[in-house]
Amino acid sequence: MELLSYMRLFVEVARTKSFRGAAEALDMPNSTLSRHISELEKTIGLQLLHRSTRKVELTAAGEVYFKRCQGIVEEARIAHESLLDVVERPSGTLRVSMPVDLATGYLAPILSDFAKAYPLISFEFDLTPRRVDLQSDPFDLAIRIGAPPTTPSTLVARQIALLPRYLYASPDYLKAAAPLIHPDDLTNHVLCIGQAATSQGEVSRTLHRGEEVVNVMITSRFRMNSVGLSRALAIAGVGIAVLDTELAREDVAAGRLRRVLPEWSLAPVQVHAITDTRLLPARTRLFIDFIRARLS
Template structure:
C-alpha cells in the first residue's frame, strides 16, 4: 500500500467522522476542495461510490460503510505502528559496534560513553580500540570515530567537533632543558611527535608559523607520547582534553600559552546515511558533547 493511498484513506475516515467536508477540513487543515477532489479520486480508483453528497450532509453508501470499517482499522494500525516506532527511536536498543581511537577513547571519551549508556539502557556496546583501520563495508561495525583530516573514501563522514592542541611538558624536563617562550626555540628541544616527525604548525592572533619538531622517538600512540612527556623525555603538542589528568596532578604543565596548534577534527564514519536509531543517537550525543 502506497503512502498516498494511506493518506487518502485517512482523509476519508476523517470526513466520515466529521459528517461533512467542512468540519473535516477544519480538523485536518486540508482545504475543502482538496478533500472533495481526493475522495472523488479514491472512489474512482476503486470503482464504487462511497458517499451520498447533499448540500447539507453526507451519507455512506452500503459500499462506503464496508470500506469505512476497513479503512478505520488500517489507519488505526498505521498510527499505532507510527507511535511504536517513535517509542523505539526515543529508546533505541541493540548492540552498538564502534571502532574508536585507543588513547582518545580511554582518556576522553570514556566519561561520555558512560553517560550515553546511562541515558540508553537498552543499548549494548561492542567497542574495538585497536589501532587498525576497520573496514566498515566488510566488517560488522556501525560507526568508526576518527581524528585528523578525513580520508578520501566512499564512506559518510559526519563532523563531531574539533580539539585544539597546545604545548605541554613536565616540570622535570623544563628544569633540565629550559622553557621555550616562542616556537623558534623548539628546534633545541625534544618534541614527542605522534605518527611521524615533521613540522608543527602554530597559530597566534591570525599568524601561522611552522617549526621543525625533532625527537629521538617516533611514536604511533598518543598515550605513550603523553607518558614519556611525564617522564621528562620531551614536549608534546596535544589537546587539553587528552592531558587533563596529567595537568590536574602536576605531571605536565602548559607552556607557550599564547600559541596553539591547528585544530584537529573529530568525525564519525559510517557506511551509509540510513542509520539505525542506536547509531544515530550515539553520533548526535557525541556532536553535542564535543562541540
C-alpha cells in the same frame, strides 16, 4: 516476505564469503542456510555463488545482485527499527571502532551516560587506530581523529568535534632544557610527535598566536601513533608532548605537566564519525548526536 528474508541471508553469506560464518551470525543451521540460498537461486534462475570446500565466491550475477540487495535489506532493517523511535526505546547491539586514546581520555564518561539513557542498547567496542572496512567488518561506525577518509566514496564522515592542541612538558624537563620563549626555540628541544616524519627524521609543526603563524621543522627521536604514550613520556621528562586541554587537565592540576609557549597553539584536530551509509538505525544516529553534543 520470503524473498526479502532470502535476500537477507544471501547478503550475509556474500559479506562473510562463508556459509558457516554466515550461519553462525544468523544463528541458524548451515544446512538450512544453504538450502534457502539454493531456493533463492532457483527463484531468480541464476547462480549467485561459486561454492567450494575452501571458500565461497560471488558470480558475476551475484556481484550485481549483492550490490542491489545490500541497500534493500538495509532499508528494510532500518524501517523495522524506526518503529522503536516512536516509543523512544532503541535497542540492539552498537558496534563501534575507535582509537584507544580517544576512548579512554574523552569518551568513557560519555559512553557511561549514553548507556544509562538507553538501557536496551548493548555495546561492542574495538579500540584500534586501524582503518576498518565498514562494508565487510561488523561495525556500525568508526570514530577517527584527523582528516576524513576519501575512499571508498560510499563512506559518510560526520564531524563531531574539534580538539584544541597545545604543548606540555614536565617541570623537571623544563629546568634542564634550553630556554623556550618562541616556537623557533623548539629546534633545541625533544618532541614526542604523533605523525610520520620525513626520511631525514624531520616533521613540520605549525603554531598559531592570533593571526601570527610560525612553521618549525623539528627532528625527534620519538615518533608514535599514541597520544597516551607521548603524554606518559612527557610526564617522565623525556620531552614535550602535543596534547589537548582535556587530556592534560589532571596532570597540570597535579603539577606533573606544565603548558609551554602558552600563547601559542597548534591547529585543532578533527574528529569524525564514519559510516558506510546515510541510512542509520536509531541507536547509531542517537549515539553520534549524543557524542557530538557532549564533545562540542
